[in-house]
Amino acid sequence: MRISGLQKMTLLDYPGKIACTVFLGGCNFRCPFCHNGEILDAPEAIMTEQELLEFLSKRKGLLDAVCISGGEPTLQPGLALLLERIKQMGYLTKLDTNGSRPEVLKDLVSRNLVDYVAMDIKNAPLSYAQTAGADVALERIEESIRYLLEDHVDYELRTTVVAQLHDSEAVKLMGEWVASVMPGKKVKRWFVQPFTDRDTVLFAGLSRPDDTQLSEFVACLSLFSIHSAVRG
Ligand code: SF4
Numbered sequence: 001m002r003i004s005g006l007q008k009m010t011l012l013d014y015p016g017k018i019a020c021t022v023f024l025g026g027c028n029f030r031c032p033f034c035h036n037g038e039i040l041d042a043p044e045a046i047m048t049e050q051e052l053l054e055f056l057s058k059r060k061g062l063l064d065a066v067c068i069s070g071g072e073p074t075l076q077p078g079l080a081l082l083l084e085r086i087k088q089m090g091y092l093t094k095l096d097t098n099g100s101r102p103e104v105l106k107d108l109v110s111r112n113l114v115d116y117v118a119m120d121i122k123n124a125p126l127s128y129a130q131t132a133g134a135d136v137a138l139e140r141i142e143e144s145i146r147y148l149l150e151d152h153v154d155y156e157l158r159t160t161v162v163a164q165l166h167d168s169e170a171v172k173l174m175g176e177w178v179a180s181v182m183p184g185k186k187v188k189r190w191f192v193q194p195f196t197d198r199d200t201v202l203f204a205g206l207s208r209p210d211d212t213q214l215s216e217f218v219a220c221l222s223l224f225s226i227h228s229a230v231r232g
Pocket residue numbers: 027028029030031033034035036040070071072098120132
């Protein structure tokens with residue numbers, strides 16, 4: 001288990017809850033806009049799992065939930081065991097995932113180890129590899145989408161939008177693609193997250209879409225989702 005970062009308290013990561021966020025190192029994507037570039041190659045752990053559990057034990061009553069983020073957490077072989085221990089302490093748990101490992105997502109949810117899932121949808125199918133910075137098996141992403149649409153667990157989809165990678169046509173195609181996974185079923189929540197530049201971003205020169213574009217994106221995704229909004 002490579003714990004590469006810990007945000008000790010956040011009001012933003014778990015809807016309506018006081019949470020901490022644990023960042024697990026290593027990712028199979030290389031999204032050019034990624035903020036966590038320094039942990040994608042799984043650097044040294046900043047703490048052991050035992051130290052994390054001791055921290056969580058001390059925060060019982062102060063925190064409601066633990067968000068597991070990355071990197072891509074589902075790549076970590078010890079994830080289920082870690083979540084089991086966190087759940088035993090009485091915490092709600094949230095999983096952030098790029099959706100590339102549907103079998104892990106299904107396993108964790110079916111064992112009641114995850115209470116909320118936030119899954120990234122990177123772009124329309126033809127732009128997926130470019131936006132993820134890696135070859136992506138889209139059928140695996142679709143399998144994860146389908147599982148979430150089946151309502152096994154509370155969830156949201158989220159798309160980080162970048163002026164150089166997303167326009168209204170791409171967002172429309174992305175919405176149509178997701179909708180085609182389970183015709184007639186709308187996404188529960190789909191958030192548009194405008195890119196923000198930071199020192200740790202993988203590629204320089206990217207920028208945020210303007211407010212008019214963001215409104216267009218939300219209007220477009222609202223055709224395919226029950227709730228859609230800009231976040232961040
Ligand atoms: S933004 Fe992309 S590269 Fe960064 S952690 Fe998420 S999936 Fe991996």
